[in-house]
Amino acid sequence: MKKIITHKYLMFIVLFINNNSFINAQKNHLENYIPHENTSLIYHPKLLIKTWVHIIQKNYEDPQNITKDSIEFIEDQFKWINQMYKNLKKPSLKAMDGTSPYVPNSRIEFIIDTISFHVDEIGWDRIKMAPVTNPHKLIEIIKIDKKENSILVKGQRQGFRPLQDSIIITNSCCNDGIYNTKSIERQGSNTLIVVEETFNKTEINIGHVSYFQKIDKNCHKDNWLKFTGENKDYLHVFYTGASHDAKTFGCGPSPYFLNVSKILQNGGYATAQLTAHELGHCLGLRHTNSPQFDDLPRTDKFGWIKCNNINTSNNIMGYNLCRNYLSPKQIGFIHSQYSNVSALTRTTKNNIINNNKDIYISEDKKWEKSILISGDIIIKKGMTLEIKEIISMADDSYIYLEKKSNLIVDGGEIRNINNNWNGLVFCKNVFKPNKKPLLKKNIGKVILKNEGEINY
Ligand SMILES: [Zn+2]
Known part of the structure; x- marks a missing residue:
């Protein structure tokens, strides 16, 4: 049964506390989302972006694009792109405050969900x-x-x-x-x-x-409209071509689609670097010639030049030949957006239930950022989990409250993007989920504060 727990409906079983103290959560907002080395995978899970690859061929006789017998080319592309996002290099240029902020692994991965082939000369021809x-x-x-x-x-x-x-x-x-x-x-x-x-x-x-x-239809949305009906459940990656004489080019104007044309005209790795850059745009990153975040260099020289420690960064979002760095705040921004904005959470695979990722709360915990959760949550006997932001649960998942445990939702929300999780289970312990504690006072408690919500 789907229901919404709010104070309107749970007057008698939920304890209310009004908390007027306001913490300036914005101040270090992005800092909370940066997956520093050795931080927990529960609190900083890997973000899995669901992509749908579309290969648009010019015509049957002369596809001028990869064909069904060269799908390996696409698999290699994504292997390289994911390596770039996973094995970041240190910055070649210092940030505006003179430091060299660095996180080795962005914990962002692009998953190929589906590959489709289309034959369509108009869709193929991005510059003519x-x-x-x-x-x-x-x-x-x-x-x-x-x-x-x-x-x-x-x-x-x-x-x-x-x-x-x-x-x-x-x-x-x-x-x-x-x-x-x-x-x-x-x-x-x-x-x-x-x-x-x-x-x-x-x-x-x-x-x-x-x-x-x-x-020039490099950045147009016509292919997204024509081949997907403006679908917003995936990031659609279009590999196309162009009749105009040009080198490989691309554009990532939306969280839902990007275009890369003439992938066969370039080295495979260079194409992957270009695609990694366009994916960065899709995820909300801008060019680094003027800084989007304060942990980037004040200026970054553009042109197809080698990165150096004088004026040209190695940022994936720059125009340099290195493209192997993202700043911690660029990464934190992406995690923050995809954890908070449900329209973006929809394009992730983090909502697929994986019971290897069950989370046991064995000591009191306060979660002060939004998190994408892929397993069940088990609040162990007598423990308290306090949620301050948005927790996105996996499809078909549960939160178990063992004897005398507490779940506090303080101004935050527990939800599932498909409205398809199973909600709360009050039990003596998780191994006997149907058995409630004998005494009513020992049943786990849900406390909603400051308009906190649990939606299921
Ligand atoms: Zn760009």
């Missing part, structure tokens, strides 16, 4: 050159001169880059087609373009000049 068809953007033709191989167009367009390479003539009588630009110069208030080809006929005051424009 296409003729401009918008009538407001076309340029009026004053004269096409067959003798001079030239065309006079309205306005000063000599500096307009798309015309420098080629032009497209449309709506003319006899000269429609693509022409290569030989020269382009101002002529009074108009522009004279000389082309390499010859025209069929001289024409006056008829037709328009169009041109090729780069259409």
Whole structure:
């Protein structure tokens, strides 16, 4: 049975204490979420991000992408990405306060849940050159001169880059087609373009000049919409391509999707480094050229350059060739977001029950941060667990309260993102979960303070 325990319903069995003391929890908020070396895996569990990989091929004859017989390529990518997040290197640049803050393992792992193949040229082609068809953007033709191989167009367009390479003539009588630009110069208030080809006929005051424009869909959400219906239960990773001549590129604009194009045009490890960077964006990290957190360098030189100890970081979120460091607060920020924001918790695998991760509370504990819990919680006889923030329980999990134990929820919340955990079990001890203590006063107690909630 699903129910909500709040003070409205549990007037008689729950003891209320009003606590007016307010602790400035924000002050060291991120510090609480940093998985320092040797900190417990219960309090700082590994964050498991659930990814759905989509490989979009150009067409059946010429996929221009990896194929079903090269899935190993994707597995290697994720192996490398996870190694980067697990085996971080020390920072090449000092933080703004002169220190070198360092956590060796981010405790963030990307899990491939599903791999799908699609054949779709529009979805595949993330950067292409296409003729401009918008009538407001076309340029009026004053004269096409067959003798001079030239065309006079309205306005000063000599500096307009798309015309420098080629032009497209449309709506003319006899000269429609693509022409290569030989020269382009101002002529009074108009522009004279000389082309390499010859025209069929001289024409006056008829037709328009169009041109090729780069259409860049690297960061667009169209593939997420088309292939997943804007699904928010996974981080969807799209491997695509581009007809435009470009090196491997990518974009991570959302917690729910990212794009990486032309993965075969790059070394496998370099592609994994690029993807690790885009994943960082998806998880909420920004570029390091200006610091997002106060444990980053004040400035970070961008350009595809080697990291150094003068001006170029080795941060995964920088534009350097090293990309093997994240600062403790960058990492803490990700853990904080995914532990607190339920829309993000949904994209994790931490809610899968794993009874190897059961947590035994054998001494009084106060949990002052939000935690993703993958096992049952057993509050041992006479012990107290106090919860101050959000505890996300695994699907089908329980919290057992043994004889004389206490569960205090002080301003926090116990929940499951699927509203699918089993709630509280009051028992004599966990080995006989159906047996209650003989005396009523010995039954475990739930105490809700400061609007604390247990939802199930
Ligand atoms: Zn970036």
